[in-house]
Amino acid sequence: MYELNDTYKAHLDAIADAIQASPSLALYLEEEEDEHYEALKAEFEPQIEAAHEQINHYSPFEIEAFERYLLDDRFEGLFLPRVLGYSVLRPEINQLFYYARQNDHFGTLLTYIAGNMNFDQLRTRIGQAVQVGFALSSDIYVTGLIDEIPTKRVRQFLLQQKSDDARTADGRKQIFNRYKRQFASRNYQYAPFPQQVGELISHTNHAVEFLLYRVSNKDLNNDALPAPLYHFVTNPDFAGRKEIIRPLVIYGAYLPPQDDTKQAVVDVLNRERKEDPKRVSEQIMTFILRLKNDPQVTFGKDEEANLGLIIDRSIDDDLTAYFNLTDRIHAEGYDDADVQEAIQEEVLKQEGLSDINENIRKTILTYFDDLAASLGTDEYNKWFRLTGKLFPVYMKIFANEQFNQHLRRLAIRYTKRLIKVHTNKRGKDYRDIKKTTVATWIDYGFMSDKQLKEFFKTPRKRKSAE
Template sequence: MYPVKSYQMEALDKKYLSELEEIKTKIQASAHLEKYLDEEEDDDYKTLVAEIEPEIQELYLRVANDNPLQLESFEKVLLDDGYEGLYIPKVVGYSVLRGAVDSNTKYRQPQDHFREILVDIANSANFEMIKQRIGQSVQVGFALSSDIWITNLVESINNKRVRSFLESQKSDHLRVPANRALVLKKYQKQFESLNFLSTDFPQTTGELKSNYHSLRAFLLYRIRGEYNNESLHKHLLTFISNDAISNHDEYLETMMIIGMYYDLNLAEQKEYSKQLAKLNDDATVLKNAFFEKLSAFRKEGILVTAESDMRMAKLVHAAKVGGNLEEYYTLMELLHNNGYVHENSIEAVRKYHDQHEGLSEENENLRSTIFTNFTGFLDNLDTDSYAEYFQVTKTFILYINIFSNQKFNQDVKDLSLRYIKRLIKAYTDKRGRDYQDIKKFVKSTFLDLNFMKPKELVELFKTKRKKKEV
């Protein structure tokens, strides 16, 4: 059974309502609308779309940037008949894509907003025009929904013509999970340049469990672009300080995302550290779950940067949690302040690593941090500066010896090889000093580190002859 959604969307600011009213007035006064109503020609409605929808989109994107939690309220205003169904096809797509899906590519919970929009479209005088622009969206939304949800929706519609349209959007092809996943991925690409994600911040355990995946996706999305997150602060503070949900796994993970990626004000920082100290009363939570989740972030492709480490370090120190967590972030501060090549950093890493089991989550995260630094350096090093690569390889070797970890070694090898191939492509004169220096260094170093065998190294520097055309 799906949990009942009891929390409410944020009301739309009056300034946005006022602008929408102006747009509605403009629509009703449009000569294109008058012509469409008189002659009922599709081209006249399309002309109205071209005239008005860019203006609605411009306002929509402003709301999305500054007040994303008001987007659903914005969309509901557009359901008013006075807007003549304009921009609703886009809104259908947004409502389809906001829903979190599970590993089977099915919605985790019913999409009430999607349903509400479809019901409104069914009763719209402009249904015939709107349906021409929403077929793909409805088909994807239906594929992600349960059969009973679709049946209940269709049976609630009295108009046979509308019911027939909705029935036609059910696809047997999309009953196959792999097909659903592929179609959803392609559909998402159509919207990837648009900012439309919104969420509800949960207040109860039920809300946290039901809305967690959408909340998580929203919070991560907002940090990937240069969005204005000022309007989120009151919600962040309320969430952070909510003792009613603080003993749940989803709360800790959300707290980690907030602490690592959001610039909290003083009140939020104070409350955050207070809650972190409470969590520390259960040492297992911070010792095990925190580092496991941090590793999971990295594997998922969520960037753990110097900035995110420094934000969290500040909050951890203020909480005075002690133990593994404080030790780890003290080390992160040292690494990011001094740099990974500094001898103090190297010695501190050695000491921390030796205090934990080699395959522990703490050491896994430590290795990932060091490798991220390696990657940042080599991927931004131009081919003219290859002498710097020679020099920094000495540091790479020190860390390889500290960690004694096969995966780390393989990652460093792959990273180095990527840069070496750039050098080989840049320096093509095999008799030139640059080429010879590079070849000599790579052969010696890669053999010493067991990165490659002699035969493989010969192959690496062998000239690839083009096949003669017949």
């Protein structure tokens, strides 16, 4: 999306100069032995990799420009096999396991590698990447790419990477996932933001997934994200387009804008809410629910509160009602009687299975999850006191079986922790835990008498054969 900045250019130029001055390169050029190229690789690829990791950590929008900068003969093809691997894994893939758009970055890299004077050394490290790139690309694109290669033996090598398994969607999926596992610990993700109206449909989904990857990884520096995200959501040409809503939510929740930037974002969201209030409210509620249900994404009370800061409460719609309510939940507490009454009033206004009601339930469940996670096995009295008061209240408010089942699973997990520690069946701790659990779980409908007896039954140890 951006050109490579001068600092990284200077850094790469210094590496390139060192490569050209290296004794290992001189020996390789003189004797043409693989061992000298391997020595060159061992010396300089870690340096290039470190620079690559740094720019992807701090300036991800420059990553493809960085990789194109390596297409210079001064680098002797070093690190290009790894870059080629990243290039086939980044793009958006459709349901048929083809690239959603033509992967020109992969084509550019492969064409350069194919013409590099060190191709014989590089070919041993690019086979799988080429196979994946070919499998996910159209036959027309692959054929055109190979036909442009002037050297016959290189064309033959590339043709050999076309896999018969790639003829089916399942085959392509297996090829992709098998290769992707090799890079599970690597940070290589990138997606361009839409720049023109025509790119909104084709680019937004990929951009959203990229943003979620970045904001979900607490080890990454995301200072480079707000500026392009701001220009994207405030682009006047995108006014009225549904594609800007999810990026707006991510912006507000994870990268909260400040000062004048915040007001501009609020103004954009106000414009969209006034133009089509029902559609915008549904979009936001649906997307928030997706975030809450995604185990790879963190969306808790902090993110919900951040998002609430760009929701103008002077507009009378479902969003105002929802965020007014969640503000109270987070500020006054889910155990407050007035808050519980406000929740019940809002729930009754909505359809039972609406996304708004489901979001409210998820918000409350997050507090119960946090409670269970925060308590040790010696704090069971606090667990019984709080859940004994709150479980019945919220089970009545929501009257939702899925919500009840979540509470049931939570109670079972915590109680299993207790009885693994408090094992003395004649001890006070165990007797108190069992007595309270039996009484409350029957009232909640979590288990029957028979199930509870089975739950607390100690499995017999098998006698070892003499």
